[in-house]
Amino acid sequence: MNFQSPISVSEIAERINATIVGNKNILATGLNEIHKVELGSIIFVGHEKYLKKALYSEATVIIVNTNQQPPEGKCFLIHESPFAAYNSLVAHFYPFKSAFGKEMISQETEIHESAQIHTSVVIGNGVTIGKNCIIYPNVVIYDNTHIGDNVIIQSGAIIGGQAFYYDKKGGDYIKWISCGWVQIEDDVEIGANTTIDKGVSGITRIGKGTKIDNLVHIGHGVEIGKNCLIAAQCGIGGKTIIEDDVICWGQVGITKDIRIGKGAVISAQSGVSKSLEGGKAYYGSPAREIRTVHKELAALRRVPDLIDKLESKAD
Amino acid sequence: MNFQSPISVSEIAERINATIVGNKNILATGLNEIHKVELGSIIFVGHEKYLKKALYSEATVIIVNTNQQPPEGKCFLIHESPFAAYNSLVAHFYPFKSAFGKEMISQETEIHESAQIHTSVVIGNGVTIGKNCIIYPNVVIYDNTHIGDNVIIQSGAIIGGQAFYYDKKGGDYIKWISCGWVQIEDDVEIGANTTIDKGVSGITRIGKGTKIDNLVHIGHGVEIGKNCLIAAQCGIGGKTIIEDDVICWGQVGITKDIRIGKGAVISAQSGVSKSLEGGKAYYGSPAREIRTVHKELAALRRVPDLIDKLESKAD
Amino acid sequence: MNFQSPISVSEIAERINATIVGNKNILATGLNEIHKVELGSIIFVGHEKYLKKALYSEATVIIVNTNQQPPEGKCFLIHESPFAAYNSLVAHFYPFKSAFGKEMISQETEIHESAQIHTSVVIGNGVTIGKNCIIYPNVVIYDNTHIGDNVIIQSGAIIGGQAFYYDKKGGDYIKWISCGWVQIEDDVEIGANTTIDKGVSGITRIGKGTKIDNLVHIGHGVEIGKNCLIAAQCGIGGKTIIEDDVICWGQVGITKDIRIGKGAVISAQSGVSKSLEGGKAYYGSPAREIRTVHKELAALRRVPDLIDKLESKAD
The missing domain is CATH 2.160.10.10 (Hexapeptide repeat proteins)
Structure with a gap:
């Protein structure tokens, strides 16, 4: 989900106590899952095996837990627990507003x-x-x-x-x-x-x-x-x-x-x-x-007889 | 669902702008699906392939989109869109009464x-x-x-x-x-x-x-x-x-x-x-x-071995 | 579910009009299903085939419909309809309190x-x-x-x-x-x-x-x-x-x-x-x-061909 307006990566880093590696002047445009990223998105990489996919994605700001150099145009935020850091950003920027309160229908609709x-x-x-x-x-x-x-x-x-x-x-x-x-x-x-x-x-x-x-x-x-x-x-x-x-x-x-x-x-x-x-x-x-499944199901129905025949031949 | 009292087929025809073919003095008793028809029921035939079933049913009034002669005791209402015409009759005779309104329990219970x-x-x-x-x-x-x-x-x-x-x-x-x-x-x-x-x-x-x-x-x-x-x-x-x-x-x-x-x-x-x-x-x-299914499942469990045997024989 | 305090088996027997066979001084501690019984539990045996399991369980009071002698430490309550008798005890000791009444949230929470x-x-x-x-x-x-x-x-x-x-x-x-x-x-x-x-x-x-x-x-x-x-x-x-x-x-x-x-x-x-x-x-x-299932599914996919081969050989 995109922010109402872009936010500097240094503000993001400060909020989660992360170290910025790479371009410190980048603007982040929103928080996204890897399958939905756009230029400017913040994502996180919880496991090394997902890093490559993140690097080849449009995402601009990647929260990772290993200190390394990002490719051009991206920046890394180094944090011990990328998932927790990401989740805390979601909680901050999209705070839980008691969804319904005590009224049945919100005034804000x-x-x-x-x-x-x-x-x-x-x-x-x-x-x-x-x-x-x-x-x-x-x-x-x-x-x-x-x-x-x-x-x-x-x-x-x-x-x-x-x-x-x-x-x-x-x-x-x-x-x-x-x-x-x-x-x-x-x-x-x-x-x-x-x-x-x-x-x-x-x-x-x-x-x-x-x-x-x-x-x-x-x-x-x-x-x-x-x-x-x-x-x-x-x-x-x-x-x-x-x-x-x-x-x-x-x-x-x-x-x-x-x-x-x-x-x-x-x-x-x-x-x-x-x-x-x-x-x-x-x-x-x-x-x-x-069609394939029906053919197999039809064949399966013949297997008990088939086994009987093969076994009687073997005798 | 049956009407509270029978309705003349000419009134029905007029309401949906259909042409009556056959007995114009028939009374319709209600609107029904083909699997529930009774003598007097109105049904519709949306596709030619369902016409025969309709003709052999008890239904008395059949909304169709081809101009032809009905068998004795039935009448056809010719309309371009039989389904839409039927649906409009349902909407008229069983009007949608806001099911619940704002009270939790209707007075009419x-x-x-x-x-x-x-x-x-x-x-x-x-x-x-x-x-x-x-x-x-x-x-x-x-x-x-x-x-x-x-x-x-x-x-x-x-x-x-x-x-x-x-x-x-x-x-x-x-x-x-x-x-x-x-x-x-x-x-x-x-x-x-x-x-x-x-x-x-x-x-x-x-x-x-x-x-x-x-x-x-x-x-x-x-x-x-x-x-x-x-x-x-x-x-x-x-x-x-x-x-x-x-x-x-x-x-x-x-x-x-x-x-x-x-x-x-x-x-x-x-x-x-x-x-x-x-x-x-x-x-x-x-x-x-x-029993049949269990027999087949038991046979299926033997198929991998069976294939191995047949293949080693073939060598 | 256990009673708030133990109840004498004679009071139980009287309530359901059952005859006590065995130790009449036993105290019952609660009503339970057979898989949850403890020492003191009342259970019932509706079918002869479940009697053995009941006898070897911890249950102390067993409602049965055949007149026989219980093993030491247990007592039988003889009743024509053990299930109905048991159910009436549940209804008495854990009476149905209208679960919710007309208020949304009970006061007793x-x-x-x-x-x-x-x-x-x-x-x-x-x-x-x-x-x-x-x-x-x-x-x-x-x-x-x-x-x-x-x-x-x-x-x-x-x-x-x-x-x-x-x-x-x-x-x-x-x-x-x-x-x-x-x-x-x-x-x-x-x-x-x-x-x-x-x-x-x-x-x-x-x-x-x-x-x-x-x-x-x-x-x-x-x-x-x-x-x-x-x-x-x-x-x-x-x-x-x-x-x-x-x-x-x-x-x-x-x-x-x-x-x-x-x-x-x-x-x-x-x-x-x-x-x-x-x-x-x-x-x-x-x-x-x-793994077993995948092996069988793979084998199943080969069965149609297998049958074809076997049949062409038979020719």
Whole structure:
């Protein structure tokens, strides 16, 4: 998430008690995860193995725990615990404002007069809601969620909860503080008791015209394209990209950090562990092209007989 | 859903600007989906391939987009967009009454004095609740739900949400407006955060004595018989029929439009894609008789060795 | 759950109209399930086949329906319907106090002043909440739940719902009345719309530092150790023990009454039907060691070709 205006790297270094190595005149533009960095972004590298990726990224300010020289155009902030330092910057620049307080609907929202907000809906600070939306009872919308026009959200859906994202340190899990948000585009429908988490540092997007059924889980930083259908009880892991016109039938699970191509159709209960090309039909756990899986399942049904035959021959 | 009293087909035709072909004196009795039609029902045919099924159904008034002669006893309403015309009739005859408004419990309900309605429960118009029911906090009950005696609903359950049912038109999904309802018979228990959708034009039924665990999804128009057990996180697709005494263990998925026979037992995580005979045990995704699946799984475990042997023989 | 002070077995017998056989001077200390019994516990035996286990348990008072002599140190209460008699004792000694009444937060709670309780949270009698907890909107916490320090509960989570646990009698399911509770230790985080049921007669425990994602189901009497990660949409059946440092990725299902060893890692969508040794990685439904499953899946992919070859040879 970008700062309202750029901040000098020396101010950042001072705040976290880090040593600057490299260009001390750089301006930092925001805090970001590695998959979302822009020129000016601050990121951190918690493990040596991620350093290379950071160096080749657009990120300008990198918090690291080994003293070394950065390439041109970047600067390093040397700190013993890069993750803790980064998290403390998030906490400082995007302070936790008690999301809801004691009132059901924050004063700091922009809700179009044509939107129907039913009873017992809770809406946090900085939320915007467009024309003709219908928000059914007991929906919770966390801070900074943006909702377009003609969106329907069924009861009990939770929009903008915090990422399930931790750093493990000496056996304990330390929470990565979320400062992202959820964007729901026009004509989207969201089912009852579905949960959509905010991005850790950026957007979670549900594209125009996409329909999501009940009890679906959408992880932090997921981006879903236009006119997708996501049936009941599907789960999509953090930061995965779903392109336009994808269909996921019931109880499909999709892992984090992958991409599902435009127009892919994924059969019920499939488990997707790798990126999938668009325009094809998939099935199984792990999911592969549906024809391949059917062929194997048909073959599998013949295996018991096959074994019997081979064994009787051996006699 | 039937009209309060029959309506002349000419009034219907005028309302949607359709041309009547066939008997102009017919009375229409209600709006229905094809799997629920009765004599007098109005249905629509959006695609030529469904026409035959419509002609052989009990439906009396059929909205179609090709000009042709109906068989005796039926009439056609010719309209460019049968689905849109049908949807506009639903919107007219079953107008959306803001389901809940700003009060938590509608005035237009019949709740037996012995029922315990806990705090923060939301109840829509036309809901009836029988003797000795216990409705725990944060349950939402949409309009026109009917609940028998001795029913227990745990917190966060959503009863009567709208169907996840769309018509695709030029890449966009158009919502099929739901005018059905949910009927929960005596002695039913429903788990926390479970969701039960209303029928599109008719009933979603949970039969007497059936127990449903947490986080279960029951699709629109599903009918579940008596004394079934549906364990946590099961999902049942729209319009599927579950006969009496069926057991589904955790995370079972059942597709739409099928039938599960009386007394079937379905093992955890099974995925049911076809109707199943009653009185048997099933397992797997796709689910088949449990003995068959176990035999194949046992055989599969021997395949790696089998391949090794065959290959060493080939040498 | 133990009584506040021991009660003579003759008082118990009188209350349920049972005949005492054996030592009439015994004191009963509480009502328990067979897997949680202590010296002094009352249990029941509904089916002859469970009698042996009861006799070898620590339980002191056993409600049975056959007239026979107990071993030394125990006594039998002879009753026609042991389950109904037991259930009536639970109803008497742990009477149902309307869990929430009409107020959102019961007066009978101990909530630390540093805890943030957001709007629209419902908290039942006897609940304790520690330092620095954050309870987001629309969370429901049933009676007698105990929550440690620094616990975060996302919106819509339901803590302490009743067990999905029934006795079948003549085709009907009779509910086993829950008198247990949920204990959430320090530093736990619980995701949006997750459900955690109370124990039937004892504890459901979430261990220190454990993180649970959205839409997870934790059954009655489950005990989860320290620093576990339970990803979205996992389901864990009643009374299962999860030791420390276990990781369950998304949509994993674990059956009831088993044990998962320390440090086990279970891949997404796995279905665990038997206890698993710690320190290993598992995959599949049914779940087995991940290397074994991968080997079999690789072999399976070769089966269609294998069959082709064998058949062409046979020609």
